Amino acid sequence: MKKIIALALLALMSPLAAHAATLTFPGDKPVASITIPDSWKPEETDGGVQGTSADSAVYLSAEVASAKSMEKVVTGAIDFLAKNKVTIDPSTQKETPATDVNGMQMATLEWDGKDENGPISVGLLIVQVSADNALVVTYWGDKGAEDKHDAEVKAIVASIKPVE
Structure with a gap:
């Protein structure tokens, strides 16, 4: 997940793979795509x-959070990682201050960690999609194998947009 914001900035004009799904969420009252x-x-x-890359090297999710539910959503993301036997090394935490991408503020927290298959990168990206809502993007990638998905990940992050 290293440099995800910088990569997203570079990818604003990069097309995704020829076949991609644009999802608006959540359900009945979407706030983002x-x-x-x-x-x-x-x-x-x-x-x-x-979604998970075809080779299972990278997992990425985006969950909607309001100011009231932010703590619950972040805790849920961390619980999901723990349930999947992901351990984070707190001493490796890197924080990137908020940066403007697509007119939204994005900030990241990143860590090194491990799962059942070995060393991994873990990240949480907070994206402010409106005055009332943010997305908590959870990233989990196998060290080394994740590198071949950099273009896809940066395009996914760059594709995040508020639904108006």
């Missing part, structure tokens, strides 16, 4: 969307 390649098998969840 995101485009995820079909090969990632994108799907809507209760409060957002998720």
Whole structure:
């Protein structure tokens, strides 16, 4: 997830793979859209969307959070990682201050960690899509194998837009 905001800025004009799904979420009252390649098998969840690269090297989800639910959504993302046997090394935390991407403020928290397969990168990206709503984007990628998905990840992040 290293340099995800910088990559997203560079990708604003980059097209996604030829076949991709643009999802608006959540359900009946969408607040955001995101485009995820079909090969990632994108799907809507209760409060957002998720997808995994075809080789399972990268998982990415985006969940909607309001000011009132932000803590619950972040805790849910961390619980999801723990349930999947992801451990984070707190000493590796890197924080990127908010940057403007597509007219929205984005900030990241990143860590090194490990899962059952070895070393990983973990990240949380907070995207302010409106005055009332933000997205909590959870990223989890296998070290080394994730690098081949940089273009896809930056295009996915760059595709995030508020629904008006």
